[in-house]
Amino acid sequence: MKNKTTLITGGTGFIGENLAKYLSNNGWEVNLLCRDLQKIAELSGLIGVKKIHKYDGSYDSITKALVDIKPTIVFHLAAYFSAEHQPEDLDNLYSGNLLFGSQLLEAMSNSNIKSLVNTGTSWEHYKDSDYNPVNLYAATKQAFEKIIDYYVQVKGFKVYTLKLFDTYGYGDRRGKLVDYVISSIQNHKPLIFSPGDQMLDFVHVKDVVRAYERAALLLTNETPSTHRQFGISSQKLVSLKEMVELIQKLMSDTSTIGWGERDYRAREVMKPWTGFKKLDGWESTVPLEVGLLELIELKRIQNAD
Amino acid sequence: MKNKTTLITGGTGFIGENLAKYLSNNGWEVNLLCRDLQKIAELSGLIGVKKIHKYDGSYDSITKALVDIKPTIVFHLAAYFSAEHQPEDLDNLYSGNLLFGSQLLEAMSNSNIKSLVNTGTSWEHYKDSDYNPVNLYAATKQAFEKIIDYYVQVKGFKVYTLKLFDTYGYGDRRGKLVDYVISSIQNHKPLIFSPGDQMLDFVHVKDVVRAYERAALLLTNETPSTHRQFGISSQKLVSLKEMVELIQKLMSDTSTIGWGERDYRAREVMKPWTGFKKLDGWESTVPLEVGLLELIELKRIQNAD
Structure with a gap:
């Protein structure tokens, strides 16, 4: 790619921050669009x-950023996440996952910037369906892809949607599974789980950000009015139980785990989506054992500080 | 149906008002949910x-209405329409066509009311595609159907989406084609058109409201977790040119029409969607000539007042 100027949304999130760092180190000019500038100060x-x-909630604030930056491509990672929503989450799910994205597409269209890497979730495909959302969050992601299709068909956009699985790595503030397990063991807190037979598809954040860059590269060769979806999968499933036992082994922990003390979620994903298309020229490279070992070590050092 | 208690959204719109009147006259207890109570006073x-x-923009105001009414079914007709949107339409397109509908579904779910007749548009199917939206309005309709699918799959909703074509009839305040033609002839104003070869699928509002009632009846026999889409079509296409010439004939008008003095729209629908499923037991009954003649006569009386 000749002109590697980009705008990233969601740069204060776990994957967005890692993507910004990775692209900056790889010759890209990286710009961020953020709602909450205060969060930035906390990020290393x-x-x-x-x-x-700054995105102030308006279409105009996005246009202003695009005119200033003139990116060749936009990476859209901003999202409002809710695993099991409550009525009070609706406003944020809509403004975060639908209105903001549509303002972004409209502003891009009117600024003649028409290449986008979008972020979806494997949770749009419960029980390996073409479409069956695990939760309302996944439904808003699918709904947004239908809005994208308007800009693709009518305005000639080129879009890749990367559908993510279980992402992990150092610096994750989302309170996800891997961090829960490591922190609990480090702090000698009891671990309580469902029976643990659900299969998981872990991809290290280092691999995830490489997929975004790869998508940007491949997009340059696409013709206008293209929208493709890809699964960013490790292609190596482990059960929750196997993953916890692996962490115990790596941490030389022998405590008893409370398997089955929790129920499965109402729509627990027992087997991740397998019906995805692979992103050409990309594959997951960090073995789970290596990624976990590094994470354990970094968290140990962090705790010792 | 035993309990014919319903809530209608969009009751101040052309079709909503006609549906409310029709159902009230057919043994239904009809309740409305409206944003703008002032509009109500203008409606006969x-x-x-x-x-x-009153819907005040909040989830709570919908819940309050549902708890009070206890409808067996909801007819959802509220929408924000824009044929060719501008950036300043985005907020209304999202709050009107996505956030409001999702608040409605969430409130229904939590009130255990799970039957819905939803309103779509044939414009989701440009060039007879499975999905290719004519405009952003049609894209928000399709996106909302993906949100509906969450409530269908996860909460056991039963939903029919009726996809409408060119609706017409007396009392239409939308400034649509038929009214433009009749009013222009009545007021001796020149008529200016594209070449006029686009085919149209006109359904009289009397037939449209019967389709909604028919959908409600059929829904009672459906099993939970069902979402079906139907095209509410006359199955008789006329070109714009033929339609205008028919109105001229009915009004004994011999003025010259400015065919081709306008361009077609960028995404003019030259041939309406034909790939739809028919709603069992419903068909369009009002011949175009009869519907137009009645409309011309009623507009003549209105003007004479």
Whole structure:
């Protein structure tokens, strides 16, 4: 790619921050669009970022950023997540996952910037269906892809949607499974689980961000009015039980785990989506054991600080 | 149906008002949920309506209405329409066509009311595609159907989405084609058109409202977790040119029409969607000539007032 100028949304999230750092270190000019500029101060990974633009909820604030940056491609990672929503989550799910994204597409269209890497979730495909959302969050992701299709068909956009599985790595503040297990063991807290037979598809954040860059590269060769979806999968499933036992082994922990003390969720994903298309030229490279070992070590050092 | 208690959204719109009147006259207890109570005063067709509830933009105001009414089914007709949107339409397109509908589904789910007749548009199917939206309005309709699918799959909703074509009839305040032609001839104003070869599928509002009632009846026999889409089509296409010439004939008008003085729209629908499923036991009954003649006569009387 000749002009590697980009705008990233969701740069204060776990994957967004890692993507910003990775691209900055790889010759990209990285700019962020952020709602909450206060969050930026807390982030160590954004040193290489050229400029941070404020999104104030308006279409105009996005246009202003695009005119200033003139990116060749936009990476859209901003999202409002809720595993099991409550009525009070609706406003945020809609403004975060639908209105903001549509303002972004409209602003891109009117600024003649038509390449986008979008973020979806494997949870759009419960029980390996073409479409069966695990939760309302996944439904808003699918709904947004239908909005994208308008800009693809009518305005000639080129879009890849990367559907993510279980992502992990150092610096994750989402309170996800891997961190829960490691922190509990480090702090000698009891671990309580469902029976643990659900299969998981872990991809290290280092591999995830490489998939975004790869998608950007492949998009340059696409013709206008293209929208493709890809599964960013490790292609190696482990059960929750196997994953916890692996962490115990790596941490030389022998405590008893409370398997079955919790119920499965109402729509627990027992077997991840397998019906995805692979992103050409990308594969997961960090073995789970290696990724976990590094994470355990970094968290140990962090705790010792 | 035993309990014919319903809530209608969009009751101040052309089809909603006609549906409220029709159902009230057919043994239904009709309640409305309206954002703008001022509009109600202007409407003559709502005499039979039992109660009008205010939607103030919140989930809670919908829940309050549902708890009060206890409808067996909801007819969802509220929408924000824009044929060719501008950036400033985005907020209304999202709050009107996505957030409001999702608040409605969530409130229904939590009130254990799970039967819905939803309103779609044939414009989701440009060039007879499975999905290719004519405009952003049609894209928001399709996106909302993906949100509906969450409530269908996860919460056991039963939903029919009726996809409408060109609706017409007396009392239409939308400034659509038929009214433009009749009013222009009545007021001796010149008529200016594209070449006029686009085919149209006109369904009289009297037939449209019967389709909604028919859908409600059929829904009672469906099993939970069902979402079906139907095209509410006349199955008789006429070109714009033929339609205008028919109106001229009915009004004994011999003026010259400015064919080709306008361009077609960028995404003019030249041939309406034909790939739809028919709603069992319903068909369009009002011949175009009869519907137009009645409309011309009623508009003549209105003008004479």
